[in-house]
Amino acid sequence: xxxxxxxxxxxxxxxxxxxxxxxxxxxxxxxxxxxxxxxxxxxxxxxxxxxxxxxxxxxxxxxxxxxxxxxxxxxxxxxxxxxxxxxxxxxxxxxxxxxxxxxxxxxxxxxxxxxxxxxxxxxxxxxxxxxxxxxxxxxxxxxxxxxxxxxxxxxxxxxxxxxxxxxxxxxxxxxxxxxxxxxxxxxxxxxxxxxxxxxxxxxxxxxxxxxxxxxxxxxxxxxxxxxxxxxxxxxxxxxxxxxxxxxxxxxxxxxxxxxxxxxxxxxxxxxxxxxxxxxxxxxxxxxxxxxxxxxxxxxxxxxxxxxxxxxxxxxxxxxxxxxxxxxxxxxxxxxxxxxxxxxxxxxxxxxxxxxxxxxxxxxxxxxxxxxxxxxxxxxxxxxxxxxxxxxxxxxxxxxxxxxxxxxxxxxxxxxxxxxxxxxxxxxxxxxxxxxxxxxxxxxxxxxxxxxxxxxxxxxxxxxxxxxxxxxxxxxxxxxxxxxxxxxxxxxxxxxxxxxxxxxxxxxxxxxxxxxxxxxxxxxxxxxxxxxxxxxxxxxxxxxxxxxxxxxxxxxxxxxxxxxxxxxxxxxxxxxxxxxxxxxxxxxxxxxxxxxxxxxxxxxxxxxxxxxxxxxxxxxxxxxxxxxxxxxxxxxxxxxxxxxxxxxxxxxxxxxxxxxxxxxxxxx
Amino acid sequence: xxxxxxxxxxxxxxxxxxxxxxxxxxxxxxxxxxxxxxxxxxxxxxxxxxxxxxxxxxxxxxxxxxxxxxxxxxxxxxxxxxxxxxxxxxxxxxxxxxxxxxxxxxxxxxxxxxxxxxxxxxxxxxxxxxxxxxxxxxxxxxxxxxxxxxxxxxxxxxxxxxxxxxxxxxxxxxxxxxxxxxxxxxxxxxxxxxxxxxxxxxxxxxxxxxxxxxxxxxxxxxxxxxxxx
Ligand code: SF4
Ligand code: FES
Ligand code: FES
Numbered sequence: 001x002x003x004x005x006x007x008x009x010x011x012x013x014x015x016x017x018x019x020x021x022x023x024x025x026x027x028x029x030x031x032x033x034x035x036x037x038x039x040x041x042x043x044x045x046x047x048x049x050x051x052x053x054x055x056x057x058x059x060x061x062x063x064x065x066x067x068x069x070x071x072x073x074x075x076x077x078x079x080x081x082x083x084x085x086x087x088x089x090x091x092x093x094x095x096x097x098x099x100x101x102x103x104x105x106x107x108x109x110x111x112x113x114x115x116x117x118x119x120x121x122x123x124x125x126x127x128x129x130x131x132x133x134x135x136x137x138x139x140x141x142x143x144x145x146x147x148x149x150x151x152x153x154x155x156x157x158x159x160x161x162x163x164x165x166x167x168x169x170x171x172x173x174x175x176x177x178x179x180x181x182x183x184x185x186x187x188x189x190x191x192x193x194x195x196x197x198x199x200x201x202x203x204x205x206x207x208x209x210x211x212x213x214x215x216x217x218x219x220x221x222x223x224x225x226x227x228x229x230x231x232x233x234x235x236x237x238x239x240x241x242x243x244x245x246x247x248x249x250x251x252x253x254x255x256x257x258x259x260x261x262x263x264x265x266x267x268x269x270x271x272x273x274x275x276x277x278x279x280x281x282x283x284x285x286x287x288x289x290x291x292x293x294x295x296x297x298x299x300x301x302x303x304x305x306x307x308x309x310x311x312x313x314x315x316x317x318x319x320x321x322x323x324x325x326x327x328x329x330x331x332x333x334x335x336x337x338x339x340x341x342x343x344x345x346x347x348x349x350x351x352x353x354x355x356x357x358x359x360x361x362x363x364x365x366x367x368x369x370x371x372x373x374x375x376x377x378x379x380x381x382x383x384x385x386x387x388x389x390x391x392x393x394x395x396x397x398x399x400x401x402x403x404x405x406x407x408x409x410x411x412x413x414x415x416x417x418x419x420x421x422x423x424x425x426x427x428x429x430x431x432x433x434x435x436x437x438x439x440x441x442x443x444x445x446x447x448x449x450x451x452x453x454x455x456x457x458x459x460x461x462x463x464x465x466x467x468x469x470x471x472x473x474x475x476x477x478x479x480x481x482x483x484x485x486x487x488x489x490x491x492x493x494x495x496x497x498x499x500x501x502x503x504x505x506x507x508x509x510x511x512x513x514x515x516x517x518x519x520x521x522x523x524x525x526x527x528x529x530x531x532x533x534x535x536x537x538x539x540x541x542x543x544x545x546x547x548x549x550x551x552x553x554x555x556x557x558x559x560x561x562x563x564x565x566x567x568x569x570x571x572x573x574x575x576x577x578x579x580x581x582x583x584x585x586x587x588x589x590x591x592x593x594x595x596x597x598x599x600x601x602x603x604x605x606x607x608x609x610x611x612x613x614x615x616x617x618x619x620x621x622x623x624x625x626x627x628x629x630x631x632x633x634x635x636x637x638x639x640x641x642x643x644x645x646x647x648x649x650x651x652x653x654x655x656x657x658x659x660x661x662x663x664x665x666x667x
Numbered sequence: 668x669x670x671x672x673x674x675x676x677x678x679x680x681x682x683x684x685x686x687x688x689x690x691x692x693x694x695x696x697x698x699x700x701x702x703x704x705x706x707x708x709x710x711x712x713x714x715x716x717x718x719x720x721x722x723x724x725x726x727x728x729x730x731x732x733x734x735x736x737x738x739x740x741x742x743x744x745x746x747x748x749x750x751x752x753x754x755x756x757x758x759x760x761x762x763x764x765x766x767x768x769x770x771x772x773x774x775x776x777x778x779x780x781x782x783x784x785x786x787x788x789x790x791x792x793x794x795x796x797x798x799x800x801x802x803x804x805x806x807x808x809x810x811x812x813x814x815x816x817x818x819x820x821x822x823x824x825x826x827x828x829x830x831x832x833x834x835x836x837x838x839x840x841x842x843x844x845x846x847x848x849x850x851x852x853x854x855x856x857x858x859x860x861x862x863x864x865x866x867x868x869x870x871x872x873x874x875x876x877x878x879x880x881x882x883x884x885x886x887x888x889x890x891x892x893x894x895x896x
Contacts, residue, residue, distance in 0.1 A: 164749030167755045
């Protein structure tokens with residue numbers, strides 16, 4: 001543990017720390033462009049120069065210099081000031097003065113640091129170098145003349161996303177950043193390079209010229225595109241969320257977000273349900289709230305009522321529906337829209353127990369029927385990290401590129417009963433062995449067979465539980481905590497033939513099985529659910545309501561409202577509350593606070609942020625499984641109604657997955 | 668302006684070079700090259716392999732050779748490297764040709780020592796023969812490139828043509844070199860004047876002869892207090 005002084009302040013830093021980190025520990029700000037704590041050190045921008053004694057009498061790049069005992073570091077000396085001014089001046093030599101038309105304006109490291117550390121004027125009178133723009137696909141817009149060659153984007157593509165397709169070609173003053181042959185970047189994490197780029201060279205294409213950062217209202221939220229529960233910030237202006245950016249949460253998403261998380265938001269202003277509809281003579285026609293409620297009342301359902309929750313629901317909506325059904329005398333709740341019926345008697349047995357951050361430390365991993373890269377991109381990056389630390393990964397399923405080396409065992413669940421020696425050996429040696437069970441495996445009935453492996457593979461050790469299930473739906477764990485599961489899944493609900501069926505944002509249900517029921521769709525998009533419903537009640541999307549979500553590792557998180565729902569649409573719980581009065585079963589809460597109080601009284605864990613921590617107990621299930629597994633996600637970019645309504649996601653799907661060409665001449 | 672990569676990647680290039688594979692001799696040579704690097708570090712072989720490939724393309728096309736994109740990808744696949752990484756290497760070094768060149772790639776050094784010693788005359792000789800910078804002559808014989816220092820400054824001005832240097836040039840000797848090449852001959856490699864390699868003109872040419880010429884500077888070091896310990 002080296003001890004050193006920074007501007008006279010004594011600090012002690014862990015061995016292996018850099019001088020830059022020591023300066024931060026001492027509370028000193030060090031300007032930087034190329035250094036990023038989550039990427040390897042490049043040391044090529046020279047903005048982080050400091051004076052160090054002992055050492056050569058010249059400024060040194062603090063990001064690449066190991067901190068050593070008895071070093072004296074100066075961050076404010078005349079030498080440092082002059083060095084920073086010099087570096088700034090050099091960086092700006094070839095940087096265009098186009099800040100007024102640059103989307104990075106207002107959140108640009110180059111702007112900020114030149115104000116703080118620059119000299120204020122340039123002595124350069126030659127022509128500036130200019131670089132042609134490069135095509136990088138539907139997410140990333142480029143203005144390569146602005147690039148300062150920090151190589152953060154290159155390092156991100158190689159180290160984090162694992163899809164090496166960005167690089168620096170030519171050299172010296174001709175060096176240019178480009179994607180390979182200017183093809184579209186195919187990584188589903190490509191949007192992160194926009195955040196990483198310290199200047200305006202890489203900006204967001206869908207958000208181009210939409211707003212200035214200071215015009216935006218920033219609301220902390222939780223993403224619902226998958227079950228990871230990415231912590232995000234909704235940036236809105238007026239009634240529209242213009243962009244979604246990740247917030248840092250080391251336990252969940254670090255500081256990344258998938259392209260779907262970031263860019264599905266343009267779907268929030270398209271195909272919205274903003275009025276109630278009632279089906280008359282086979283056609284959905286606009287109606288008032290009273291007419292819609294009356295139509296539901298007319299069904300005289302009594303206690304013959306059921307509710308199916310969609311994938312993106314908050315716990316509050318699910319609780320309100322549950323309370324309404326309870327008041328009517330029913331408990332027919334289900335959230336697994338596609339008919340899955342795995343056992344949920346123990347929540348720990350369907351949870352990502354090692355935790356998302358914890359999987360990074362695993363040393364042997366077996367994936368069972370999961371296309372992790374699409375099902376949970378940010379868990380996939382964690383597994384990639386584990387691989388970099390030396391973990392071995394085996395997988396059962398159809399072969400895919402998961403961005404790290406995988407030993408594919410074959411696509412047969414029967415393998416679970418007779419794992420090859422390579423696997424059992426690796427697991428026997430492992431200190432932190434982990435199993436990752438995908439939705440595909442659950443659907444194919446492998447739950448019992450995977451649980452049966454807990455003992456032989458030694459998945460549970462002191463302080464370690466390596467049995468992990470990856471869910472696809474943001475609403476899943478919350479739904480299970482609230483009892484949205486029948487023993488036989490949807491089949492039980494079909495069997496009960498309810499007179500009244502609530503579809504709570506549920507768009508993936510096979511509605512043909514319910515043609516006798518009055519189907520009430522409560523949700524925000526005119527997708528499959530609304531199209532098949534008899535009554536449509538316009539609800540709020542995830543950006544339009546405060547909500548509680550539980551991610552696949554059982555982490556309870558809270559999201560805020562950024563904007564109001566459009567038109568006549570209302571927050572879902574308020575709709576159900578109003579309806580309950582019409583149906584004569586008035587629910588006992590008049591505000592969200594009261595609802596939350598009632599909900600947490602019933603499920604206390606939902607009231608406390610953080611891991612819910614389910615006690616481990618595995619249900620006894622038949623351990624037989626066989627046959628191939630299919631991956632549930634057919635198109636990463638179009639997994640939910642919001643994404644399907646999004647032009648950006650449609651374009652990503654068409655271009656990146658279906659090979660349609662959109663390449664445009666550089667603007 | 669640093670232009671977008673002007674690397675030919677049209678359907679044509681793919682059609683012509685998509686099926687590229689080593690000749691049996693080169694396949695063997697490639698294996699040998701790869702074996703030079705420790706296991707797990709085979710990617711280090713990318714530079715010699717690119718060179719080998721360029722030569723093979725050259726042999727196939729009767730030119731100095733170049734690196735079509737499918738050929739780079741072929742090497743990337745052989746070494747298990749992302750294509751962009753191969754591409755970065757190929758674009759970094761100017762000796763890899765990214766576009767077709769002629770039979771002879773005339774690389775005239777125009778850096779200061781050569782310039783002071785008359786590289787302008789050398790270029791002039793090239794222009795007179797119809798060579799243009801960055802272009803190949805209509806007969807496909809010569810491609811002219813002006814390059815930076817090739818490390819033969821003691822023999823400035825100089826030119827590198829394919830694998831050989833021609834040094835101590837003048838307008839006339841450069842013209843003669845080009846004429847000989849155009850006629851299918853092989854000009855004398857190295858200095859074009861009476862001079863052995865980079866030894867002083869007129870000798871001495873061996874270390875033995877140098878003895879008398881050597882000065883003992885040690886006395887002077889002592890005087891300045893800089894004597895080696
Ligand atoms: S494009 Fe941006 S992130 Fe990439 S090297 Fe240039 S300045 Fe850095
Ligand atoms: S931050 Fe240290 S050199 Fe760029
Ligand atoms: S300057 Fe021409 S070879 Fe060095």
